[in-house]
Amino acid sequence: MNADATPAPALTPEPAPSPTSGTKRGDTRTKLLEGALRTLTEQGIARTSARTIATAAGVNQALVFYHFGSVDELLGAACHHGAEQRVSRYRDRLAAVTSLGELLAFGREMHAEERAAGQVAVLGQMLAGAQTQPRLADAARRGLQLWIDEIEQVLARVLTGSPIADLTDTPGLARAVAASFVGLELYEGVDQEGAGHALDALEQLAVLASVLDELGPLAQRAVRRRLRHTGRN
Structure with a gap:
């Protein structure tokens, strides 16, 4: 893609604003945002241009x-518009997740839904473009931050009272x-079976965390002491 090298076409002056002009401008922006996402999904970053986006947006x-x-x-x-829509969805x-196991189960379901909706393709194309275009890198980072903020809230809630909470950097996690x-x-695109095994392994870790949560008070204190000792070493 060579977006910045494309000269901006001359524009015909817009007519005086009407009561509906603000709505029309908003509609046009939304069409362009959705057209850009559709173009990334269907044609990839290399073939995304003002012309292909405008065609998709009509x-x-x-x-x-x-x-x-x-x-x-x-x-x-x-990118930010798409992330806001998906996070809102x-x-x-x-908000209903109450354990790490439920979070991972949700992640598996969401993964399938996002791939079916073409969102994984959008993410892959944005990350590819971000490697060489700083503005896209910043946009991708801000889009991912919306997800990170939601996940951090869930982790803070489900780890409360857990033996591993004291040693967990929740924002980092x-x-x-x-x-x-x-x-x-992205990995599933080249090795679907391997990605499935990876998700299974993460769910096994969630089972381990659940077992720790079910320990009695004395056992939990012993685990906390051991974890703190290990952390210091």
């Missing part, structure tokens, strides 16, 4: 530059969980 190519300034800015906004289900699922989503 609008004039000049409107890409009018609303966003450049293709990279549009892609960055689309799953927020209630995340939230990033590790998000990074694991990003990696698994």
